[in-house]
Amino acid sequence: MWQSLYAELKDKGFMVVAVAEESRGADHARPWIEQAKSEYWQLIDTEHRLEDLYNLSNVPQAIWIDEQGRIVRPPETAGSTDHFRRMDLKTRTMTPEDQAGRLAARQAYFDAVRDWVNTGKHALPADDARARLPKVTPRIAEARTRFRLGVWLRAHGSTAEGDRQMNEASTLHPESWSMWRQAADLDEVGKASGPDFWKRVQALGERPYYPPPKL
Amino acid sequence: MTKILTPADQFEVATRDGLWMSAADALRVTGFALKPEGMCRDEICVPMSAGSVKGAEIDVEAFWKKLGGPVIASDAGDVWALGAPADERNAALEGLQAPDFTLPDIDGTPRSLSELRGRKVFVATWASW
Numbered sequence: 001m002w003q004s005l006y007a008e009l010k011d012k013g014f015m016v017v018a019v020a021e022e023s024r025g026a027d028h029a030r031p032w033i034e035q036a037k038s039e040y041w042q043l044i045d046t047e048h049r050l051e052d053l054y055n056l057s058n059v060p061q062a063i064w065i066d067e068q069g070r071i072v073r074p075p076e077t078a079g080s081t082d083h084f085r086r087m088d089l090k091t092r093t094m095t096p097e098d099q100a101g102r103l104a105a106r107q108a109y110f111d112a113v114r115d116w117v118n119t120g121k122h123a124l125p126a127d128d129a130r131a132r133l134p135k136v137t138p139r140i141a142e143a144r145t146r147f148r149l150g151v152w153l154r155a156h157g158s159t160a161e162g163d164r165q166m167n168e169a170s171t172l173h174p175e176s177w178s179m180w181r182q183a184a185d186l187d188e189v190g191k192a193s194g195p196d197f198w199k200r201v202q203a204l205g206e207r208p209y210y211p212p213p214k215l
Numbered sequence: 216m217t218k219i220l221t222p223a224d225q226f227e228v229a230t231r232d233g234l235w236m237s238a239a240d241a242l243r244v245t246g247f248a249l250k251p252e253g254m255c256r257d258e259i260c261v262p263m264s265a266g267s268v269k270g271a272e273i274d275v276e277a278f279w280k281k282l283g284g285p286v287i288a289s290d291a292g293d294v295w296a297l298g299a300p301a302d303e304r305n306a307a308l309e310g311l312q313a314p315d316f317t318l319p320d321i322d323g324t325p326r327s328l329s330e331l332r333g334r335k336v337f338v339a340t341w342a343s344w
Binding site: 001014016017024029032042045059067117126140141144148 | 218220222223225283284285286287289290294295296297298299300301304305307308309311312313314316318319320321323326328329331332333334335336337338339340341342343344
C-alpha cells in the first residue's frame, strides 16, 4: 500500500515500517506481503506488541517518528475512511461518490506524509502531540495482558481458554477493534468481517470506526 | 517449570505457590534486582512488604501488582502473563521518545526501530483480517 510513496521519498531520508498485527503468524501474512512487492520493512507482530507499546486500537494506524526518534504524530488512522459503512453488503460495492470520497481522503493523507518528508509540515509541536495521545487505563493494561495470554494459550492448544481470555480482553477494552477482530479471525478466518463485525460497526451509531486524522 | 509471558519476552522459571521464585529469576523476568531497600531497577526501588520476600525468594505476583501491572494466570497456573503498568506506558508515550521495538520480518530476521535513527520513519499497522 505504501510502496509508491516509499519509492518516491526513500532518497530523502524516509523509511516505512509496515507491521502486520497477525496472530496466525508470518505464513498467513505472506501472500499479502508478496503481493505488495514492497522494499520497506514488513514485520510480523503475532502478539500485537506494537499495539501494547503505542496503545493502538485498530488497523491501519500510523505513527510518525522524526530523525531523532521522537513521535511527531501519535497513532492515527492511516488512509482509511468510514465510507465502507455505507457499502451495499449484497454486492459489496460503494456508490461512485463514496468511492471518490474514500480515494480523496487517502490521497490527502499520502500528500500529508509527502509534505512532512519534504518540508516538515504536519509534524506536531510536542504539546499538541502529547495532547493527542490515547491514554492507557488500568482496564486497557489488563485487556492487553489477557489478550497476550489468550494468544499464547490458543497457539499452544488451549483453544477454549484462550478464547475466554480474549473475550475478556474485548470486554475490558471494547474500543479495540484489533483485539476483537483478531480473536474472531483466530476462531475462523473470515469471521472478523462477518455478521458479528457488521453488528458491532452498526452499534457505533454516529461514532467513527476510523476516526479521521486531524491534518 | 512455569511459563511467564512479559510484554516483550517469555521465560521458563522454577516457581512455587504462585509466582514465588529466586531473586536471580526475578531479575531475569522483571529486570528488577532484590536489594535491602526493595526491588530496584536503575534509580527506582519498589519497597517490598515483609510478606513478599523470604530470604532470597520473592513473590513476583505481589511485586508486579505493587508496580501497578496486571498479573493474569492460566486456569492450571502453569502460564502467567505480566502486563505493562498503564502509568509506565503513558509516561513513555508522553515523553514522546518513540518506544523501541524489535520484530521479525517475513523471513524471521529481527528488525529494530532504533536501527532507523536519522531517518523519518512512518510506522503503519495492517492485518489480513
